[in-house]
Structure formats: structure tokens, C-alpha cells
Amino acid sequence: MSTKKNLIALCLAALLSSAVAPAAEAQQRPRPQQIAQAGPRGGGGAGKAAAASKVQANIMVVHASEDGSYIDPKLKNLERHLQHLKYSSYRVMTQESLELSQDSDKNVDVEGGWDVNITLLSTSGDKARFRVRVSSKKGNLADITIAVARGRTFVVSGPKYNGGILLIPITAKF
Amino acid sequence: MSNATEQELSRIDELLMRVLDEEATSDERQELLALADADARLTELSELRLQLRDAVFEWSDDAVEVVGAVMAALQMDDGWDALSEGLRDAFTAEALAFDGAFEGAFDVSEAVMAAVAPVALAAAEEAPPEAVLSALHDGELSAERRVEMARVLGADRSSLSTLTDYADIGRLVREGLQNEARHADLSPVWRSVAPAIGLSDPEEVPGWAPISDALREAVAAASVMSAAESVALADAVMDGIPNPVRDLELAHAQDLEELVNPSELRGWIVRLIGPAAILALGLLLVIPKLSQVPETVDIEPTPPVAENTESEGNFEAMTDGGAIVDGLAAVQVESLETADDVFVQVMQFDDDGPLFLMIDDAEEPSAPDDGASL
Numbered sequence: 001m002s003t004k005k006n007l008i009a010l011c012l013a014a015l016l017s018s019a020v021a022p023a024a025e026a027q028q029r030p031r032p033q034q035i036a037q038a039g040p041r042g043g044g045g046a047g048k049a050a051a052a053s054k055v056q057a058n059i060m061v062v063h064a065s066e067d068g069s070y071i072d073p074k075l076k077n078l079e080r081h082l083q084h085l086k087y088s089s090y091r092v093m094t095q096e097s098l099e100l101s102q103d104s105d106k107n108v109d110v111e112g113g114w115d116v117n118i119t120l121l122s123t124s125g126d127k128a129r130f131r132v133r134v135s136s137k138k139g140n141l142a143d144i145t146i147a148v149a150r151g152r153t154f155v156v157s158g159p160k161y162n163g164g165i166l167l168i169p170i171t172a173k174f
Numbered sequence: 175m176s177n178a179t180e181q182e183l184s185r186i187d188e189l190l191m192r193v194l195d196e197e198a199t200s201d202e203r204q205e206l207l208a209l210a211d212a213d214a215r216l217t218e219l220s221e222l223r224l225q226l227r228d229a230v231f232e233w234s235d236d237a238v239e240v241v242g243a244v245m246a247a248l249q250m251d252d253g254w255d256a257l258s259e260g261l262r263d264a265f266t267a268e269a270l271a272f273d274g275a276f277e278g279a280f281d282v283s284e285a286v287m288a289a290v291a292p293v294a295l296a297a298a299e300e301a302p303p304e305a306v307l308s309a310l311h312d313g314e315l316s317a318e319r320r321v322e323m324a325r326v327l328g329a330d331r332s333s334l335s336t337l338t339d340y341a342d343i344g345r346l347v348r349e350g351l352q353n354e355a356r357h358a359d360l361s362p363v364w365r366s367v368a369p370a371i372g373l374s375d376p377e378e379v380p381g382w383a384p385i386s387d388a389l390r391e392a393v394a395a396a397s398v399m400s401a402a403e404s405v406a407l408a409d410a411v412m413d414g415i416p417n418p419v420r421d422l423e424l425a426h427a428q429d430l431e432e433l434v435n436p437s438e439l440r441g442w443i444v445r446l447i448g449p450a451a452i453l454a455l456g457l458l459l460v461i462p463k464l465s466q467v468p469e470t471v472d473i474e475p476t477p478p479v480a481e482n483t484e485s486e487g488n489f490e491a492m493t494d495g496g497a498i499v500d501g502l503a504a505v506q507v508e509s510l511e512t513a514d515d516v517f518v519q520v521m522q523f524d525d526d527g528p529l530f531l532m533i534d535d536a537e538e539p540s541a542p543d544d545g546a547s548l
Contacts, residue, residue: 084523129508134533141535142518143511149504158533169528 055120055128056173057098059108064157065089065164078153078169087164097173105131112159112166113137126150128172134158148172178213183248184331185209190241193230203230215247222247302326307333311340505529 062075064087071079072092082090098106098118105119113136121129132144134156141158148154149172156168178186189206192198198206207230210216216223226244229237302310302323309315310323327333368376399407505528512518519532 078528081524081527136535138535140513141516142513142531142533143509144507144531145509146529147503147506147508152504153528154505155528155530156533157530158535 053123053174054099054101055123057100057106057118057120057130058169058171058173059096059098059116059118060092060167060169061094061108061110062167062169063089063091063093063111063161063164064167065162067163075169078155089164090167093166108168110159110166110168112161114141114159114166116156116168118170121145123174128174130170130172132156132170150174176214178209178248180328182209182213184334186248187245190245194237194241196232198230206230210244213248215249216244219247302330302333304336307336308340311337311344507531 060074062072064082064085066087067089069088071082071090074092074095075082075090093111096108098108100106100118100120102120102122105117108116108118110116115135117133117135119131119133121131123129127147127149129145129147132142132146134141134144136159146154148170151171151173153169153171156170157165159166186206186209189198189202189209192202193206207227210223210226222240222243225236225240227233229240306315306323310320315323327337365376504526505522507520507529510518513535515536517532517534517536519530519534521530521532522528523530
């Protein structure tokens with residue numbers, strides 16, 4: 001009889017020990033959103049993100065307008081895609097490279113009263129997940145979670161500026 | 175085996191008369207013999223059946239006698255019973271009154287006519303008039319009258335024949351009308367008739383309104399698409415739009431009012447996702463132990479599906495066209511929240527191009543602006 005009790009106790013102990021580890025891993029996840037968006041083995045897994053290297057986010061602020069015909073040489077890689085826009089002039093106003101580690105964030109002040117805050121949520125394989133918060137003097141405008149493959153670019157655009165518009169290309173390098 | 179029905183007896187009678195008149199066809203002769211063989215009353219009269227066969231095929235000269243015997247066996251009334259009975263009675267009376275040798279003929283016509291007349295008169299009185307037969311055929315008689323008519327018609331072959339004629343005439347008339355109406359467009363007739371009989375709306379059907387309302391509601395309910403159907407439709411629309419017109423409005427601030435307050439949103443997420451996460455964790459622990467399936471097989475990584483707390487289906491469709499690198503979207507929006515009066519458009523002009531997130535805060539430009547947009 002005692003042998004059976006010991007056997008049952010051992011089974012319960014093994015089950016509890018296997019339950020505690022994933023639960024602890026889940027608690028390390030920074031936000032509930034990540035649980036919903038990435039799933040149990042998604043890119044948001046804290047363990048994997050911790051093992052990833054830092055991510056460099058190259059950010060430019062570009063003034064697009066119809067004033068003349070010009071494209072900044074720094075935008076050569078985007079030139080073909082910018083032709084779809086109605087503007088004829090693209091001038092890089094600022095450019096900076098932000099080094100981000102997991103859960104760290106950086107602010108970029110943009111002409112036109114906008115502020116762009118970018119946070120590295122995680123990396124997994126050749127993808128990095130960012131949280132981009134755009135705000136203006138009247139408050140938060142948008143809160144975006146976006147996954148970007150290595151070397152790829154996404155462009156936040158919007159603030160109207162000096163007869164045109166500002167484009168903020170963000171490229172993930174890691 | 176049973177006795178022939180009234181209808182079969184009528185047919186036997188008809189066929190017997192045709193045999194006697196030498197008008198019966200070979201098929202009719204065979205039919206007559208079959209009907210006779212099927213009657214229980216003739217079963218035991220094997221000799222009579224043989225005689226009938228000989229008479230039917232004209233192999234004997236006593237056809238009249240045989241037919242009479244058959245009709246007697248079948249208890250069929252040939253219509254002469256009343257006459258023969260009257261004749262018999264009159265003859266017997268005269269014979270009893272005549273005392274002595276029977277010499278020569280004597281006139282019995284008056285006695286016969288006196289005997290026959292009441293029977294014929296009674297039969298004539300009992301025969302229903304044609305108007306009554308017509309009313310019976312049209313279903314215009316009362317139940318009691320129909321029962322009474324059934325009793326009379328049982329012995330009145332003429333009336334039965336008349337009723338049969340009525341039925342044939344009705345059938346022919348209906349067929350003729352249907353054949354003519356098939357080629358005529360009668361649809362305008364009702365629109366002309368309806369006002370003439372006081373109906374303001376020719377299409378109105380009294381009592382139909384509740385039914386049409388229920389049908390309208392059912393159709394409207396069925397027309398609401400599910401999330402999966404919405405996604406499929408959005409995908410189909412996106413596939414049909416050529417580049418570079420891949421421009422979709424992502425979210426409208428007025429539609430996302432509940433997303434403005436992040437704390438409230440997180441509260442809902444915790445409330446909704448918490449139990450699901452606990453359940454998923456429990457499955458992670460239990461299922462592998464039960465099924466002995468490796469953990470990596472149980473739950474695949476969440477596919478790169480964009481998630482929008484406002485409309486997951488639409489959002490997925492919008493990001494589905496993202497640039498593809500090694501089979502995965504190069505840039506993919508996973509979630510998006512906006513404030514009031516903010517529009518966000520997600521655009522990608524080339525499959526390998528960058529993803530544009532156009533944010534319009536409806537704010538006046540910081541410098542003189544002519545309303546620029548993408």
C-alpha cells in the first residue's frame with residue numbers, strides 16, 4: 001500500500017515540476033499582448049529573445065514634396081518604391097541609427113511636432129518585433145506592433161510639413 | 175376467389191351481348207372467359223364454363239341458352255325478369271281459368287302489358303333525372319342524397335354510363351383548356367381585374383405581410399458574413415486589385431474608440447486571454463503526457479497573422495500582401511491602436527517594397543501646406 005502511495009506522490013511531483021517551468025517562462029513575458037500575438041512558441045518568447053543580439057534601427061526623416069524633382073542619394077534603395085507616391089522631391093532631413101536591446105526604447109523627434117518611440121520587443125530568427133508609438137502634442141496617435149525581417153524597411157508617414165509630408169523609414173539591421 | 179364486382183358484372187354483361195351479336199373481338203372473348211373463370215359462383219360449374227367457352231368461340235349453336243345460364247349463375251338481371259314474371263303470371267292465370275283442352279292460341283297481351291307496365295313505370299320513376307346526375311357528379315348533393323343515389327345507381331346502368339360520360343367530358347374540357355392556356359400569357363389579366371373588384375394593389379396578398387417580414391429578416395440574417403467569409407471576400411478583392419493600388423484604409427478612429435484607453439484595453443486582454451492562456455498551458459502539460467506526442471508537434475508557432483483588436487479579419491487581409499522573404503511576410507503589422515480622429519492606412523506598392531503606414535491625425539500642418547497626402 002505504501003508503495004502505491006509513494007508512486008502516486010512521485011507522479012504528482014513530476015507533474016507539478018513540469019507545470020512550474022512553463023508557468024515561470026510565461027510570467028517573464030513583458031505584456032499580455034505578446035501572449036495573444038505570438039503564441040506559446042512565437043517570437044515573443046522571452047528565453048529566445050534574451051539570447052538574440054541587439055538590433056539596430058536605422059531611422060530617417062524624409063521630407064517629401066512636389067517642389068522640384070529630387071531624390072536624396074541616401075534613398076537609393078527606396079527610389080523605385082517612392083515613385084508610386086505623388087511627390088517628386090525627397091530630401092533626407094535627419095538620419096540616425098538606434099541600437100536597441102530587448103524592451104529598450106528610443107525616441108525620435110520629428111519635425112512637425114511628432115514624436116516616434118520605438119521599442120524592441122523581441123527577435124526570433126531573422127525577424128525583429130518592434131512596438132512603435134507615435135504621438136504628437138495632442139497625445140498618442142497610434143500604437144503599432146510590427147514584425148520586420150532582417151534588412152527590411154517599413155515607413156511611418158504622416159505629419160504634414162512645409163507643403164509636403166514627412167516620411168520616416170525604419171530599417172531593422174541585426 | 176370472390177364474386178365479380180358490380181363493375182365486372184357490367185363488363186361481363188356487355189361482353190356476353192357482343193358475343194351474341196357476333197361482334198366480340200378475340201381479345202374481348204378472352205376477357206369474357208377470364209372474368210367468368212374468376213367468379214367464385216362459376217368455379218363449381220365446370221360444365222357451364224365449358225359450354226360458355228364453346229359458345230364464346232362459336233363452336234356451338236346454343237349460345238343464347240348458355241349465356242342465359244351464365245347470367246343466371248351470376249345472378250345477373252337481364253332486364254327481362256319483370257317482363258317474364260308478368261308474362262308467367264298472366265299465362266298461369268289464363269290457363270287456370272281455361273277449363274278444358276288447350277285449343278289454339280289465346281291473347282295474353284293485355285295481361286302481359288298489365289304486368290309489365292307497373293314494373294317499367296317503377297323503373298322509370300326510380301331512374302334519377304339527368305339534372306340530379308349532373309349535380310351528383312359536381313358534388314352538389316347532400317350526404318343523405320348521395321347515399322340514396324348510390325342505392326339507386328347500383329341497379330341503374332344507364333345512369334352509371336351517364337356519370338361516366340360526365341367524367342369523360344370534364345376531363346376532355348380540362349385538357350382542352352390547359353392546352354390552350356399553355357400558349358397564352360395571362361399575367362396582365364389580374365392587373366386589370368384587381369382594380370375592377372376593388373383591390374387597390376394587385377400584388378397585395380391578404381395575410382402575407384407577416385410572412386414577408388419573417389422572410390426578409392431571415393434573408394437579412396443569412397446575408398451577414400462570418401469572420402472567415404469576410405476574410406475570404408477581402409482576400410478576393412485584394413487579389414483583384416492590381417498594384418500599385420494596394421491602398422486600404424486600416425482603421426477609423428471613430429470605429430476604435432474603445433482602443434483609446436490603453437489601460438482599459440489591457441484589462442480586456444487580461445480578462446479574455448487569461449483563461450485561454452491557462453487552458454493552453456494546461457493542454458501543453460497534459461496532452462504530451464497522454465498522447466506521447468513531442469511537445470514541438472502540439473502547438474505550432476503562431477502563423478504570421480496580423481491581429482487587429484477591431485477587426486481581425488480585415489486586418490489580416492490588409493497585411494496579407496506584405497513583402498515575402500523566404501515564404502514569410504518581410505514586414506507585418508501585428509497590432510494597431512489609434513486615437514480619436516486618427517486614420518491609419520497600410521500600403522505596399524511592390525511585393526518586395528517597404529510597408530507604408532500612413533498616419534493622418536487631421537492636424538493642421540506645422541508649415542504652410544496645400545493638403546498634401548500620399
